[in-house]
Amino acid sequence: MKKIITACVSLLICANSLFAQNPFIRDQFTADPSARVFGNRVYVYPSHDILATEGKGRVGWFCMEDYHVFSSDNLTDWTDHGMIVTQNKVPWVRPDSYSMWAPDCIERNGKYYFYFPTAAKDTVAYGRGFTIGVAVADKPEGPYIPQETPIKGVRGIDPNVFIDNDGQAYLYWSAGNIYGAKLKANMLELDSEVKILGDLPTKGLKEGPYVFERNGIYYMTYPHVENKTERLEYAIGDNPFGPFKIVGAVMDESASGCWTNHHSIIQFKNQWYLFYHDKDYSPRFDKARSIRIDSLSFNADGTIRKVIPTLRGVGITKATSQIQIDRYTQLSTDGSSIAFLDTMNRFKGWETIFAKPGAWSQYNKVDFGSKPLKSVTINARSVDGGILEVRIDNLNGPVIAEIKIPKSNEWKLIEAPVLNYKAGIKNLFVILKNGTQTGTDWISFK
Template identity: 30%
Template sequence: MNKLKLLSILGIIAFILTGMMSYAQNPIIQNVYTADPAPMVHNDTLFLFTGHDEDNATEKGFIMKDYLCFSTVDMVNWTQHAPIFNVDSLGWAAKYNANAAQAIYRNGKYYFYISPWSGLADGGDCISVLVSDSPYGPFKDALGKPLISSSQTNYNPHLWEDIDPTVFIDEDGQAYLYWGNNSLYCVKLNEDMISYSGDIITFDIKDTTAFGSDYEEAPWFFKRNGTYYLFYAAHIPEAIYYATSASPLGPWKYGGVVMKGMAQGCIGNHPGVIQYKGNWYLFYFNQDLPGGHDKKRAINVVPFDFNSDGSISELLHSKAGVTKPVANLNPYIRTEAETFAWEEGIKTASNLKIGTYVTDIDNGDYIKIRSIDFGKGASTIDVCIASLKGGKLEVRTDKEDGALLATIKVNASSEGDIYKTITAKVKKVTGVHDLYFVFKGESDLFNFDWWRFSEKK
């Protein structure tokens, strides 16, 4: 093969890989390891509550200290918020066991059902309920003890069967809580959402008409067009399956496979299903981030739809994820710097004074925000920055090396906690574009809090 042909082939490969990265949307969070997705819609916003795999976790075991919250109004750009709860603050639970959880809104409050390992006398995993006035927290222990303890359940003798809670409020106001590993339980929650009435209902997971060949864990309960759906994980590697019922308490009828084991590239999986702005989405996890493995996971999302009879066809993992946003982002209102569709290199941090901000910014790092509608044009951009070693912020459209709208110079000051607003003129830009903030300098350039364009008069 001659050199010219080889260079042509390599150029084509590089072009394809660059295109794949430009359109990649999964995993949807790249700057932190996340797992066990729990989407919730309230008003115009989709909130995504997640587990958090620590950077120092090895394949020998999970290290999960706290829960995280992200939000979106367009399904392509995600805003990261401060951690909402650390299991250590319970006082009665073991460390590093922030297992799967789900949140729900009722009567002005947000209830967050978690499944930590209890340090109380009966031990084992348990179901606990937290409460907050805001989806961003802070959440507090509502009972000071578990809502469900391992001594109350005995379908399976192991101590970790009381995990993975999923909660749902029906049209008649009755709330239901399902959970279970190698077992499946349900209770009817009272209106206060922190207590329940009646006995714990136990389902026979060996009933193949209800759950097919196996039920393992990770139930997700919801309703569509009068039919109740239960997604769940089973087998090793874990596949996602579903069952349906005409009643919130069964009997369940096995529906089929939603996503095959290892189809997404990870031995485990955990579904989260939500309808948002007329579209249905499946959240799940893999290990696709750099340094990832089955104890350092990453959440993905794909759109899906139901067949005319309510059944669900098998879904495939997609690197592209959500290709069509449900809304465009307005650049003329303040947007947090920690709102992005994709990033390379950066981290986020939080404090009580500023909230969450972008940090650990080095040369060549960048942030991508999708589907910005500039309308008839912008005149200037404001950025709120706290300088460290200083550097440059390049504002570009559509590609990392796309059209340059503005270059903002940040002088070195080592004042990482003193934020200043810098204004710069921007070149002509109209219509809808992706936006890139590309960082130039050496290392630890500055901290980045928010940005906003001004509309051309």
């Protein structure tokens, strides 16, 4: 009975705990991540893509019916706190709209205000198209209580809230242009006329405003379609309403061709981060997206250094966890490739395929701890059999294990001794010493 209880507890923990690398939410589609630091944790409020079917949304288009919130204290291990707002439990929302698009959340005076855009069921009172509502909670993870009506005077999508150093709160949103207005102290009503922020690109779609301040510079960041897909751009000013001067790109258009990108930028434990999305689990359909994180930094003059997207993402991975080397830092250009484990269920993740001797995958920032690790286990398969070599530090660094993969088309767990334990945080290299067509799912030490 004790073993059964322990197993059940482990399953419950796994069901609510998600892991590092990009994308960092790995059991559902997520997009438009609004990241916030509350206390010593980062909370991420994304939209939740689902696949539309006949009678449930518009087939072939964005389809979102609810919101979840996720949190982490190390940007590596993420907890899903579950659904916080759904379209059929908000008094003013059309319950079959499937348009719970990009949200935001902010804390003020111990209350948490969650802003979300969607379509109202009373088009006479609130008009057609999108308006923006608020749900309020006592804790970052909820429960959130939606207000009875949306914010008066706001029509559009992509709400973003910024509280300046003097305590004044601002609401920004998009609808062709990017708009802004002051908020009252209750965070539920506008406290100024709506301003069009007209110092931004005049051609092409712009949306998704996200404003932050650093060293007296106000950064207006936004996705913009100059060609066919969105890139993340920014402009700077000396107050929350500008005027803003266009500076350049935070991140270029996605190499995958994902039409949208939507983001947030935070500082956490003395490091800045960019949260954004791509279409990792849905390469042929960019209305089903997945959220990512990468580090962001500034030049001495306050300009933003362009962020290059990675699969490795951020954070430190424990050697005793399942290290997904397919979320690599670097991959050999000859003989290594990545493929889905199961194209019918892409949430199962990816495998790294080593096609020839010398092919390798590099995975940085693995914490081997301070107590010796005695064995390594890998989930692998090999058409003809092969030997994988595990090294640390660099491609010619110390060999810490050799793992013989038997000839089999089936996935097998293979264990081998650790030959040369090294403590601390190391870069990990997995190299095919001999053999062909060897697939690896994950590797773990104990």
